[in-house]
Amino acid sequence: MATLLYRIGRFAYRRAWYVVIGWVLVLGAILGGGLALGGQTQESFTIPGTESQQAIDKLDSLFPQAAGAGATMVVSAPDGQNINTDPVKQELSDVADGIADLPQVASVVSPYSEYATDAISDDGTTALIKVQFDGPATDVKDSSLTALEDAGQKLVDEGMSVSYTGEVFQSTGFGLTITEVFGVVFAFVVLLVTFGSLLTAGLPLLSAVIGVGVAMGGITLAAAFTTVSSTAPTLAVMIGLAVGIDYALFILSRHRTQLALGMDPEESAARSVATAGAAVVFAGLTVIIALLGLLVVGIPFLSVMGVAAAFAVLAAVCIAMTLLPAIMGIARGKLVPKAGSRAARRAIAATEHPEERASAAPASNSSGDAPAPAPTASTAPTAKRVKPSLGGRWVALVMKAPIVFIVLVVGLLGAAAIPAAGLDLNLPTAASQPEGSTTRTAYDTIADKFGEGSNGTVVVVADITQTTDIQNDLAGIRSDLEAVDGVASVGQGLPDQTLDTAIFQVVPTTAPDSPETKELVNRLRDLKGEIQSQYDVPITVSGQTAVAIDVSTQLTNALLPFGVLVVGLSIILLAMVFRSIAVPIKAALGFLLTVGASFGVTVAVFQDGVAADLLNVHTTGPIISFLPILLMAILFGLAMDYEVFLVSGMREEFVKTGDARRAVRIGFQNGARVVTAAALIMFFVFFAFVPEGEGPIKAIALALAVGVFVDAFLVRMTLVPAVMTLLGRHAWYLPKWLGRILPNVDVEGESLREHLDEASWASTRSAAVDASELVIAGAGGPHTFSVPAGSLAVVTGDTAARRLVGAAVAGRISPDGGRLQVLGHGLPSESGDVARRVTLVDLDSRRLDSTVSVGDALNERLALGSPWFRRDRHAASRLVGRVNSALAAAGSASGAGLASGEVPIDVHRTLGELSPLALALVTVALGVADGAPIVVVDAGDGEFAHPSAGFVAAVAGIADPGATVLLGVSAAPAAHASSVGTALGDRMLGRIDLGSPPSPSSLDTASANPASAAKGLSR
Secondary structure: OHHHHHHHHHHHHHOHHHHHHHHHHHHHHHHHHHHHHOOOOEOOOOOOOOHHHHHHHHHHHHOHHHHOOEEEEEEEOOOOOOOOOHHHHHHHHHHHHHHOOOOOEEEEEOOOOOOOOOOEOOOOOEEEEEEEEOOOHHHOOHHHHHHHHHHHHHHHHOOOEEEEEOHHHOOOOOOOOHHHHHHHHHHHHHHHHHHOOHHHHHHHHHHHHHHHHHHHHHHHHHHOOOOOEOHHHHHHHHHHHHHHHHHHHHHHHHHHHHHHOOOOHHHHHHHHHHHHHHHHHHHHHHHHHHHHHHHHHOOHHHHHHHHHHHHHHHHHHHHHHOHHHHHHHHHHHHHOOOOOOHHHHHHHHOOOOHHHHHHHOOOOOOOOOOOOOOOOOOOOHHHHOOOOOHHHHHHHHHHHOHHHHHHHHHHHHHHHHHHHHHOOEEOOOHHHOOOOOHHHHHHHHHHHHHOHHHHOOEEEEEEOOOOOOHHHHHHHHHHHHHOOOOEEEEOOOEEOOOOOEEEEEEEEOOOOOOHHHHHHHHHHHHOHHHHHHHHOOOEEEEOHHHHHHHHHHHHHHHHHHHHHHHHHHHHHHHHHHHOOOHHHHHHHHHHHHHHHHHHHHHHHHHHOOOOOOOOOOOOOOOEEOOHHHHHHHHHHHHHHHHHHHHHHHHHHHHHHHOOHHHHHHHHHHHHHHHHHHHHHHHHHHHHOOOOOOOHHHHHHHHHHHHHHHHHHHHHHHHHHHHHHHHHHHHHHOOOHHHHHHOOOOOOOOHHHHHHHHHHHHHHOOOOOEEEEEEEOOOOOOOEEEEEOOOOEEEEEOOHHHHHHHHHHHOOOOOOOEEEEEEOOEEEOOOHHHHHOOEEEEEOOOOOOOOOOEHHHHHHHHHHHHOOHHHOOOOHHHHHHHHHHHHHHHHHHHHOHHHHOOOOOOOOOOEHHHOOHHHHHHHHHHHHHOOOOOEEEEEOOOOOOOOOOHHHHHHHHHHOOOOOEEEEEEOOOOOOOHHHHHHHHOOOOEEEEEOOOOOOHHHOOOEOOOHHHHHHOOEO
16 A cells, blocks of 8 residues: 555656646535535434334325424513413414415414414413424425514514424524634644644645535535435534644655655655555544444434545545645645754654664764764754653653553543443434524523423324224323323324324423433333223324434444444454554553543533533533444544554564564654644644534534543553553564454555665666566575566476466566566566566466467457557467468477478467467467567476477567567577577577576577677576
């Protein structure tokens, strides 16, 4: 992966303006498409399959007037007047009649109707007009709500107070306030302190804003085709800003450090994307996987939120991998820290450590005859003047008493998690709406005048198809419902026109989001068997309150399995990255501490009211039901993010030195500053949504802010180095059997360093193939040889050894040691490029259809080797001509015996009609048809394993003049090299002996051109 990212970073740097323009087009297209289609977010907290939702679906088909979304108009009489006076009564009745004629309104219940239940307050000052729409809230148009409000305006004109509540009036808008802007400003300040440059500090913000724009466009586009929760966009903005800034910060920090050390800007950009970018990709994928894990919970609105947030993270990762290096390419040298600046001195000092500089200093010499070494990055005065960083001093303190810090952190986080034991989950009600909004005013008025339970009416649906005494049975059921503990009142049963279904409006004594109301719903459901046995009438409990309770119950039940999934995933992923058992277990336990503390603080503030006024929390109550799962998903990714950037440095140092304590100290010092900046940025961005955010977002933002702070500073930067110090070398233990199963992710970029080393060596070689001390299991060695471009090398030795070497040259297998380059590509890191440029031909294992004609076989291979617009109709005929010329050359080079009986072939001959020699040469021609610049031919153990010089010349004659040929045979041709050289013309001939030690005497070279022969093939 690191090598791929290296190439992506280099490409983006070199083609900077193309990449920037591409992203601008993407942003414009996705935003424009979303706005053009008019996508709008909506609120739809439902779970298919629950009892409450099944009842609503049944009402939709049998009793549609009662299945749609409901709204309540709360009307208060003018001061000193009563709602029951004739003028007021007439005005309310007229307005109710007018509302019944509005679009999408299915029914209206006037407060004076016989079907109204407790619609007039005891003091006679307030009345409720119940409005039922003909569809769910997601289908109710804004124009219908506007018409309803216009009807209520007539009452306002008469001096009455009117407010509205119901799911159709829940706030579905979102937007950024000044506090979110403050969060971005704080993030900019942190970046400015980190980089010491306005330009560099602005780049992470720019990339994050573009990523958020892409995410918002995608969400708006999706909202035009499906229901998207109103919380999803704000959540996407919050997460997109945080991870977008952080991911750019990680890569830019590495880039600036490398520039300060003198690395070329282009190379630095490519390496930053490959190394820091690899960790960014891994961290981003963990967040995405965790967010997409919400799909397994099976709750549609939560799944949409998870997908929306995951899309925001994906956009941030893609921008960090492409747009950011492109901006680096535009800025070029402007990002280099100024010589002698604090940023430059800090970058240089970070590459060395105090004890290394001390050991590198020249020993005192009284005679003065030892010359002082030249200044280097480690001995430069600028590096010496830098004091130990705060991170260095902190980790040194932690490592002195690791047990003390472990006890302190675990004790502190354990205490913070205690309030989480009282966690109460529910969906938001109008009580969480901003004060002064119409829904909040209506909610408070109803609670004050009618009781809290009137805000959360429970609907009991009765199937009356089996009863013959409908009125008496409905009256009896109503009496039974009224007798249930927690019921304030029950409206009379309202049957539909076909007398199939009846509904009861049950008013609880408690608020809709209180635990007592949950218990009431359970008691009503427990009553189903008794009512059915007594009246033969099945009942179900539904309504918005019951739906919210069912959603919360299912979310609560899914919390443990989801937690197991996330923790299990973290252990597997980290075991892959760090090749360790202890590190992932430690990381998972630390994650659980983070989640517990975050839950505890959130419950204390939003449920228990601790510091609520300070955080502008006006109402307390249950925590929004999807917060725990969402929090676990997001914090999981962020926690793994910090874990990777800290512990990967520790592992890299441990692999190099084997010193576990040193690895902890140096790895922490290298990553602490970046992790600190990233955590502070995320904390500020998340916390900025707390004071002025809307109900659900406030709690989510605080939980994330607390989680980020706790995880970064207490768990990762305190608990992790303490535990790693105690474990020592045991922290990096991984059973061999497990190491073979787990894929190697290589976040540290080892593969890139190998690739760059191989590429550097390959760039110094001019031959088509070069091997130095090459070792391949089963092929003997080490082997050293060089094959110039356009030459033919006869490879001799054991068949298995020849095939293994040929496969290695072709990029099909990886060498076990030494160096190998093919056409300027180092192996094995560039095996994919090599495999496309080398063709393998095995004469001993060919499986050709004997009934196929020569022309068809060649044309099929030619079609596979080139696109349709570059195909040559005469190419097959030319190859057949080469085969015939090769047959003639074989005869002239070795006497008539070899080619005796051979006749020229044509494109119409079938492969089964060819002689063994002709078939072998056609097989070589099939390989040449691929157009590869190198052809590796092996004779196997068959009749051509001990060829004459004529056969070698024939093979060379079929290949393109500029192609390089490696011919594997068991023994060199019996004839002298000079006779073969005469047949080869200007093509150089050499020998690579895999069965004997390297020596100049093992090489025979021949050519009709003496100058070419002098170059030869080395062995």
